[in-house]
Amino acid sequence: MWVAELRFRIIADTSYTEAEAAIRCYLESLIFQGQILGREFPTYLAQDEFVSRVILPATDALHNQHHSKRGLQALQALGTAGIAYPKLELLGEDLMSNHTDPCAVSESYILYCRFGHSNSVLYCGEHFAPVPLYQADATSALDHEDLIRWQLQYQALDEIQMQEKRVLDKTAEHSLQKLHSSLNQQGRRFARRLEQSLQKPVYYALYSGSSVNCALEANKCCPGCGKGWALAEPLHELFDFQCENCRLVCNIAWQCQ
């Protein structure tokens, strides 16, 4: 991932409110297309320009061909608000985040979401590295907003269930763990839609959570079809189970490993 600055030069009479709204709208369109990552974008006014600091999944993430319809509209609206098209300045590679997948196309993908990862939830099946969402057709008519909003909810629940003193007892963990929770149902729907758009298998990584009986954990069956799904060798040193039919991957509960 790359740290970059977007420089929005002021080219006409504008107010702070008008300029700020137009920049916010543009940045939002980039978030929901997977072109910038994270949620915090410090923006300041420097003489005749506004400067926003962003994280990009790839150096070409902001090329026009990756913009959603909403992004192109937001870009046009900057002019109306007295702001020029942004100038991109790459500052360097982000040392705190993981590397974007190198493949142009992959043979399979995994939809994988965990707390604390701001990158795309779509991973290459071969390298298990995140694939920028703009490389896949949007799952809704506009962009990937619904998928990114789902990711935020998933991460919020994951963050809760990670805490020792939870504010929700088992509710958060069950949402992540149960195949038929609305969280996982929605997630699998996104995986199916991405599969249609990419024309490649997209597996859904089901969170295993805590186990009630470690003796049975390694022999558990696929919760989708009830068949055996244990892999001879773990996939990406993470997944011990894979069901091709149900498009699911999962692991042995951490406590039992």
Ligand SMILES: [Zn+2]
């Ligand atoms: Zn790859």
Ligand SMILES: [Zn+2]
């Ligand atoms: Zn299955």
